[in-house]
Every structure is written in structure tokens, then in C-alpha cells.
Amino acid sequence: MAVIGKNDLQFGYSWSAIPPDDPRVTGKADSTFLSRNEGYEVLPFLNHISKTKETALKAERLIQKHLPGTVRSRENVLKWLQDNWNSYP
Secondary structure, eight states, X not given: OOSOOGGGXXXXXXXXXXXXXXXXXXXXXXXXXXXXXXXXXXXHHHHHHXXXXXXXXXXXXXXXXXXOTTOOBHHHHHHHHHHHGGGOO
């Protein structure tokens, strides 16, 4: 069950995917990298890792404002969030 929807997001995103990366075509989001500018990737990622709306929105803020540009894989984004969760309000 989704904790947040498109209208809950606090930042602006692109919602038009290039066909080979479009989850409507592939049936799933890109399994390797999380594009922090693509809403169709960020929204499912936040819903997958969060149990509450509050945590999803905090994770979104951390991804948009603090996540280093060198951290790109979904696995590493999740690890970075876990390691840095208490460092930011």
C-alpha cells in the first residue's frame, strides 16, 4: 500500500520517461539507479522504503537536499539514508 501519492511530493519532478526506462513499458522501475529528478522512480522508491507519510517525506527531503551526487544506485541511496537519517531534521 502506498504511503504517499504524487500530490504529496514536496519537490518538482519530471514524469515523462524515455521508453526503454518507462516503468509502464518495462513493468518495473530501473533496478540499478535512482534518478532523483524522475517522479516515476522517486515515488515508488519512497513508498517501498517508508511505512509512514512522515518518513517518506523526510526521505524525499534528504534525497533532494543532502544526498551526494555520487550516490546513485538504489541500494546505496537506501544505505545512505539509513546511515544519515539522524543527522538531518
